Amino acid sequence: MNIIQADHLKKSFGPVTAVDDVSLAVKEGEIFGFLGPNGAGKTTTIRMLTGVLTPDTGTVQINNIDIQRHPLDAKMQMGVIPESSTVYLDLSVEQNLQLSGKMYGMSRALREERITELLSRMGLQDRRRSPVRTLSKGLKQRVSVACAIIHCPRILFLDEPTSGLDVQSRRLVIDIIRHMNEQGSTIFLTTHNIEEANELCERVGIINKGKIVAQDSPVQLKKMFDTTQSVEVSFDHKVTRELFATAEITRIEPCGDRWRFYTNNPDHVVKYLAELAKAESLTITSITTSGPSLEEAFVQITECA
Amino acid sequence: MMEVPLLFRGIVVITGKDMRLYYTKPPVLMFGLLFPLFMFFAFFVGRHLDLVTFFPAFLAMMLFFTSSSVGPLITPWEKREKTYERLLSYPLTIESIILGDVLAGVIFGIGITFIVWVASSFFFHVPVAYAAMLVLAFFLGTLSCAALGALLASPASDSPPNVMIFSNLVRFPLIFISGIFVPLQEMQGWGQVLAYCSPLTYLVDLFNASFSGSSAFSPIADCVVLIAVIIGFILVARFIQVRNMIRGL
DSSP, X not given: OEEEEXXXXXXXXXXXXXXXXXXXXXXXXXXXXXXXXXXXXHHXXXXXXXXXXXXXXXXXXXXXXXXXXXXHHHHHTEEEEOSXXXXXXXXXXXXXXXXXXXXXXXXXXXXXXXXXXXXXXTTOGGGTTSBGGGSOHHHHHHHHHHHHHTTOOSEEEEESTTTTOOHHHHHHHHHHXXXXXXXXXXXXEEESOHHHHHHHOSEEEEEETTEEEEEEOHHHHHHHTTTOEEEEEXXXXXXXXXXXXXXXXXXXXXXXXXXEEXXXXXXXXXXXXXXXXXXXXXXXXXXXXXXXXXHHHHHHHHHHO | OOHHHHHHHHHHHHHHHHHHHHTTSHHHHIIIIIHHHHHHHHHHTTTTXXXXXXXXXXXXXXXXXXXXXXXXXXXXXXXXXXXXXHHHHSSOOHHHHHHHHHHHHHHHHXXXXXXXXXXXXXXXXXXXXOHHHHHHHHHHHHHHHHHHHHHHHTTOOSXXXXXXXXXXXXXXXXXXXXXXXXXXXXXOHHHHHHHHXXXXXXXXXXXXXXXXXXXXXXXXXXXXXXXXXXXXXXXXXXXXXXXXXXXXX
């Protein structure tokens, strides 16, 4: 059963078409990743799916409820974590959670129970009465996540939830996403972090210039580009990009103290690098080959589009 | 479908949030509380005016400033703090957000003005001709002024200072053309035409009718105009807010 069903969504701002004929379906209990470069239309799409924006054309069904015709019933099913930590800075952590619970019509007893549970899970017990203004960005995002899930929503929308967070907060947010999904919630996640999408999502949709250009599982998307593999190498001396010149390498990028080469023929590139090292009196300190990555699939799909 | 109870619950929750967050914000205290008091002192103190005669107009001015000072601040403040988007994603309609903001203005206006009225009674006695009409004047007055506040906030992006300046540009001229400092009967030509266009004129007139029993218009006409103003302001505020929804998100 599709718990999110969007058909032919279109949204323009003046002469700019931000989202153009986007259709997507997310199954109940799924973690769906929504990827795209900056300005591709991810946030506009998520705003239409959550009822914040009204599409120019097209429909959105949330659990078979038309969000334009019955916005309140549809919004009761969902929790939303917008891109920035949107909580009230002048209120305490507890007051923010109380307010969020009231918005969803929770009884006082249920609110108290959930607040205690969430503060514990989010590691915020000690900051219960602290004004949110005094918290770090990571802790603010935890409060934002807690506000969105206080009513145990069937669907959780997250817009770049781990962007700019420290490692601990990022891991906590990911754990919460997994936990919510295990409890039966459907997750709709937009992210820039391709590895995060690869790690978490059962299916991903890729949007570019307002249009959906691919929609499949990460494995299937990677298979579309299974001819593109990579070789990573590091030398004992620093070398420059100009040193590498062979027609078999389609793209070169530095990765810390290593170089990554994208190629359709890794055997040839490995041999080439060995010969190059010998000729330049370099020692190869490590060399690895990898299969196609979701990141490569993402780059290829968005560049082709 | 549970839309109607959700709508009303939304209004109550929004009002509670606004009361907790915005009543103590400096622009609200400045323009909602201190400013009308300063205006009173500037125009009445040391001028040997009959305070009993001018009290209804002063009370109307107080009600006007207090009730319309909360609304203009809320939406731009929420947009600046990036809480407006989350608000829109809650099970709330734009109507419940606007009506919640209006109700917060109403409670602030009635609360402050009532305190001023009670405090004033200690110093001089102002007879009330029609108590029920005074209650109605308070009710319609705060609603119309709070609705004006919500309307002034609706074209906002994310800059509270800009909206406060804009709202004062609208509010200040109104107090000079609405029979507060110059009685309506003494106005001439264009002054009187402008007075007829100001909703505050009808509020001052209704207060005059409540306190002294004499008024320029029929109290029923005052009430009808104020009800029309309340509905009109809220509908226009809704229209503009929906049109400007994306600005400042």
